[in-house]
Amino acid sequence: MVKGAATLSICLLTTHWLHLRLTPTYESASIRRFQEGRVDNIRSATPEALSFVKAITDHKAALTDSEKLLLLKDAIRAQTEYTVMVPTAMEMFCCYGPVVPEGYGACYNPQPESILFCISSFHSCKETSSPKFAKAVEESLTEMKDLCSLPQSAAGKPLVTKEKATRPSQCHQP
Structure with a gap:
């Protein structure tokens, strides 16, 4: 199975078919390693991601x-190119809510043999459903795994060899 934040971000985008449109999904990224850094959003809606989402859905x-x-x-x-994730070794996760009523909160922590997910949505919004979103995430991951399991002749080169990481010029030193 392919691991990494990029793969999981793409997976979250493929769940859009649940609503037949992209829904606001807050995916947080810690930037605490950077001077004065706290958190920011992961911006996973690249043109390449859109092409894959359209093809798969x-x-x-x-x-x-x-x-x-x-x-x-x-x-x-x-x-x-936009993100790199250092998962925690602990079986823990954080949770946060969606930033708009018709959106979702999506937090994950990849582990060696599993991925911990926390999906949230407002009960007051009739269009969203955390259980349905979680099921769509599971189905997206399964479909992506099936694609990655194609015979080598069909798959070509390995999917991901090493994630790129960029380092800031000034890192926060505790």
Whole structure:
């Protein structure tokens, strides 16, 4: 299975088919390692991610699994340019709520053999459902795993070899 924040961000985007549109999903990123850094949003809506989401959710699209896999690779590469994640070794997670009533909060912590997810939404919003969103996340991860499990001849190069990380010029030193 492919691991990393980029893969999980792309997975969250594929859940849009639940509402037949993209829904606001707050995905937090810690920037505490940077001077005066706290948290920021992960901006995962790249053009490459959109191409993959459309390919994977439009069942009328006449794309082969190999073509979908190439789009997934492109989406992960583009997302990796923007983020890098250092998961905690502990089986813990944080949780935060959505920032708008019709949105979701999505927090995750990849572990060696699993991924801890926390999905939240407002009960007062009739359009959102945390259980349905969580089920859509599970289905998206399964579909992405199936694409990544294609025979090597169809898959080509490895999906991700190493995530890029950029270092700020001034890091916060405790």
